Amino acid sequence: MSELSVSVLPGILGIDAALWDGCGAQANPFTTHRFLAALEQSGSVGEGTGWHPSHLVARLDGRVAGVAPCYLKTHSQGEYIFDHAWAQAFERAGGQYYPKLQCAVPFTPVTGPRLISAFPEVQAALLQAMAQVVRQSGLSGAHVTFCTEAEAELGRGVGFLTRASEQFHWQNDGYASFDDFLAQLSSRKRKAIRKERERAQAFGGTIRSLRGDEILPAHWDAFWHFYQDTGSRKWGRPYLTRDFFDRLHDTMRDDCLLVLAERDGRPVAGALNLLGRDAIYGRYWGCIEDHPFLHFELCYHRAIDWAIAHGLSRVEAGAQGEHKLARGYLPSQTHSLHWLSDQGLHDAIDDYLQRERRAVREEMEVLTEMGPFRRTPRDT
Template structure:
C-alpha cells in the first residue's frame, strides 16, 4: 500500500556501489539522522562491499535506493538483494521453507539492514517524513515490478517501524540487552548498584581471571599494527570454528575500517605470560559502545565475560560513554548489568496467503515477546 506523498520532485537512482556517491554526501545525510551510528557510515558500508564480505558473490547484492534533489543526496535506503538469510539476526528461515514447500521462490528477497550487524539505526535515511515516505513507496514499487518475494527492514527505530506499518508492513519485535552508564565513577561504583548476589558473582568471575595471571591491553586503531589485526582475526575465526560455522568478515574488511574510521575502533587484548590469548573488538562513537566481535585461542574460565563485557564496561565508564550494546540476544547478560530493550523490524510479503499466515504468526509471537519482556523486567539485577 503506497503512502500519500507530496514530495514528487526527487530523482530516484538505484546504486550498486557506494563509490557512486561521494563520502561527504553520504555521511552528511547520516549525520542528520536521529538514529545514526558508525555502521551507517560510508566507510563501514563501503569496506563491507569492497572487501567482498557483503557483495554479490557472497549473496549480498547492493541495490541502494537513493533520492536526489538536483545534485544533492536527499534520502537513501541501504538495500540488498539477498539469495539467502545468513547474517541477518532476525530469522525468517521458516518462512522460506514454507514458500518452498508450496512451490514458491522466497529468494531473491530485498533486505534493508547493516550486514552481520544487529544494531538499531535509521533505515529510512531522510531529512523529513515526506522523503521517508518517498523511499517506502520506491521500495514497494521495486518489490512489485522486479518480482521479489518480500522486503524486510531490520533493527529499525520504533518511529520508522510504525511508519512502515502505515504502508502495510508487518512489524516484528525482538529483545536485546544493553548496559547503561548511570554516571558511574568506576567499576566498583557500578558493582555497588547491583543486588548482592549479582555483585558477588561478578567479583568471583573477575577474580578467576585475575588469579590466572591475565592482563589486558587496550588499543585504538592508531595503536594497532597489522600483527594485532591478524591476531584479532585469528580469534574471530576461532569463534566461528567453535560453532562449526564460517566467518562472515575477512581481514581486508578489518584493515579497511582501521584506515577509514580509526576513531571508532577499540581493541581489548587478553595476555597470559606475555602471550596474546583473546581479543574483543569494539566499535564506538561518543554515546555508545557496540560489542561486536570476540574470540580466544586459549580457554580460561570467565575470560569471555572479562574480555567482552567487564573490560568494555570499564572503557565506557572511563570515556563517559552512556550505552553499551553487547550484541544479539543473550539473557545471561542480565546477570552482568544489562537490561532488556525492544528491537523492531518490518516485513512485506508479496503473496497474500503467506502474508496472512505470517501476520498470524507474528501476532502470537508478539504476545510472547511482551510476556517475556515483562518477566525480564521483574528480574532486574539492580538494587
C-alpha cells in the first residue's frame, strides 16, 4: 500500500522549484514556481492583498507527487469567475462567506492545470484536502478556477460542483500565414480586418514584438505606465506591483512577448503576452496615446501572427470581450469547481449552476454561428 499525504505550504519558497515544477507545472507558464514566486516576492500577493498563500503539496511514499496553487481569500477580487452574488446571498442569510480557499493563479484568467500531478489519485487527494482545509478552518468553501476539463470531471466525481463559463480563443488550423487565416473568413469580415490592420499600422510609428533579452528595463518602465492606466480604470488600482515586472524580467523574460508601438522613438502602447508550450496567452494592455484599432492590432492580430509563425495551436486573449469574435476568436468553454461547506448554500448554488451551464452552452452555440468564418465554399 502506498502512503499518500497532503500538507499546506504558507509560501511558494518553502518548496524547491525543481520539485514544484517537476510535478508538471512547467506545462503552463502561470503555474511555474518562478511565476508564483514573482507574485509573492514582489508583494503582489501576501500580507494586505487578500491573497494569502496556502499551497497544497501531496507526497506519495514521502516524495512530492502533486501540487496545487492555493490561497486563503478575504475578498473575490482578481479571480474572473464571479461569485459576488453567492457571497452577498450567504451573508444576507447570516453566513460568513470570507475567508474562502481559492485554487487559482492570482489575477490570471488563463486555463490550465490546477491539480498538478501525473497521478489521478493524487489529484483527487488534493481536492479532498481542500475540502478538509475548509472544514478544519471554518471556511465557507473551496473554489478551483480555470481548471482543465479533465480536472472538472474528476472534481465532479469527488463531490465538487462544476461551473461552465466562456472565453474567446483563436485556434490555429494549420495556417501558413495571416492571409491564409483570412482566406477562411467571409468576404466582409476579411476586408474589415485588413482595413483595421492598415489603419492601426498607420498610427505614425512602428510596432515591434520583443522577447527575452530584446526586452530592456526601459521597456518595462514604459509598460508599467500602460498597466497602471488600464488597471486604474478597470479595477480602481492595479493588482501587480512594479517589482513584479522586474522579477518577471529576471526569471521569465524568455516566456514573455512584449508587443510595443513606438512613435518618435517613444513607446506609446503595449501588450504583454506569456508564451506556453502550445499557446500564447494575452495578459495586459495599455497606452498613453489613443490611436484607432491599435489595441486590436497589438493584442489580437500580432498574437495570431506569432502563433502562426511559431506553430502554436491557439491564442488565449483573456477574459470576456465579444469584440474578439469578429477577429476570429471563437467561444471556448472554461471550467471551475466549487465545494461549499454549508448544505443550504451548496444546494442553492448547485441549482443555479445547472441553469447557468445550459445558458452558457446555448450562448456559445449562438456566438459560434455569428463568427466570421465562411459558411460555404462559395461565400468568398
